[in-house]
Amino acid sequence: VPAHVPSPTAPLSEIDTPALLLRRPALERNIAKMAGRFHDAPVRLRPHFKSNKCLHIARLQLAAGAVGITCAKLGEAEALIDGGVTDILIANQIVGPIKIARLMDLRRRADVMVAVDDADNVAQLSAAATAAGLELRVLVEVDVGMGRCGVRPGEPALTLARTVAGSPGLHFMGLQTYEGHLQEVTPYEERRRRALEDMQKAVQTRRLIEDAGLPVAIVSGVGTGTHTISGLVEGIDELQVGSYATMDAEYARVGGADFEHALSVLATVVSRPAAGVAIVDVGLKSIAAEFGFPLVRIDGAEYTEFHEEHGTLTLGEAAQDLCAGDKIELIPSHGCTTCNLYDVMHVLDADDRFVELWPIEGRGRAQ
Numbered sequence: 001v002p003a004h005v006p007s008p009t010a011p012l013s014e015i016d017t018p019a020l021l022l023r024r025p026a027l028e029r030n031i032a033k034m035a036g037r038f039h040d041a042p043v044r045l046r047p048h049f050k051s052n053k054c055l056h057i058a059r060l061q062l063a064a065g066a067v068g069i070t071c072a073k074l075g076e077a078e079a080l081i082d083g084g085v086t087d088i089l090i091a092n093q094i095v096g097p098i099k100i101a102r103l104m105d106l107r108r109r110a111d112v113m114v115a116v117d118d119a120d121n122v123a124q125l126s127a128a129a130t131a132a133g134l135e136l137r138v139l140v141e142v143d144v145g146m147g148r149c150g151v152r153p154g155e156p157a158l159t160l161a162r163t164v165a166g167s168p169g170l171h172f173m174g175l176q177t178y179e180g181h182l183q184e185v186t187p188y189e190e191r192r193r194r195a196l197e198d199m200q201k202a203v204q205t206r207r208l209i210e211d212a213g214l215p216v217a218i219v220s221g222v223g224t225g226t227h228t229i230s231g232l233v234e235g236i237d238e239l240q241v242g243s244y245a246t247m248d249a250e251y252a253r254v255g256g257a258d259f260e261h262a263l264s265v266l267a268t269v270v271s272r273p274a275a276g277v278a279i280v281d282v283g284l285k286s287i288a289a290e291f292g293f294p295l296v297r298i299d300g301a302e303y304t305e306f307h308e309e310h311g312t313l314t315l316g317e318a319a320q321d322l323c324a325g326d327k328i329e330l331i332p333s334h335g336c337t338t339c340n341l342y343d344v345m346h347v348l349d350a351d352d353r354f355v356e357l358w359p360i361e362g363r364g365r366a367q
């Protein structure tokens, strides 16, 4: 709980800063738009929790028809299970005895699925599941070009799929893949060409495994930047889109993600040290920096320098009236890492009035 909790219907000026703001109507429109886009398509939505780590948002996505939730970490899965979510994909490898023991504890409470890309890890998961008397659903991760985790498409994936299918305590479910290297490719046509090419590697691997007699129930992948491309590829079953729900400045910049900005960081102008310069109380510790500067939500002001606890704004003609004490909104360049910096979201209604606080349950749960 923040030190100062605004009273219900308080205007933005009564919210202390830095504060993460979430416009609920925009969030709901984004969720409805993504759900509507695939309502009549064969794919299912399994939105990624790592993007906002907020259970309220996950519940809205499930209510809009998502089959389950994707997450990155055991700690996020724990938060989801504590919040009553039952069908969860941890789209990463769970490696080592400490984590595998935690995974088994979670599997007792919910139907958690994990990704694998290593035969020794498969053997360890199998031994732990068997010892615990559990069955664990497993996806083989295939690297279609991102160069992160995953086995090569084709024969290496088939070999590992056979290993999983032959391992007691494990249930081979299909493939995990993510074309993360393509999410921000511009122009969109180039993104489209490359995504269609790379997702074919996942689809061909699926066919190879099916032809070898192993049923493939799920091929999961796809992000906000490619959902209108890879989401329509036959042979892809589940979309693990994340950022679309709140959006961020980077996705707005690269295009192909027609969602509204529901997320911002409220900042206070703390100093006007020179003409044309304003200093705000939002710096590296309260907004993401890895994709560049945030967008300033007023005319004539640009965020031009990060400091730990401060940000420098360069002011044009239209913003010369900014004074110390004024509050302004910043749209983060990257929503996922910005949400991870806050304990709560300040939820706003259609009139930009404060409604309530939503905890960010997965925040900081990197283990």
Ligand SMILES: Cc1ncc(COP(=O)(O)O)c(C=O)c1O
Pocket: 048, 051, 091, 178, 180, 183, 221, 222, 223, 224, 225, 240, 241, 242, 243, 244
């Ligand atoms: C494995 C995986 N799937 C899905 C996503 C969701 O991507 P986006 O936020 O672009 O929708 C990510 C994001 O990094 C990811 O790492």
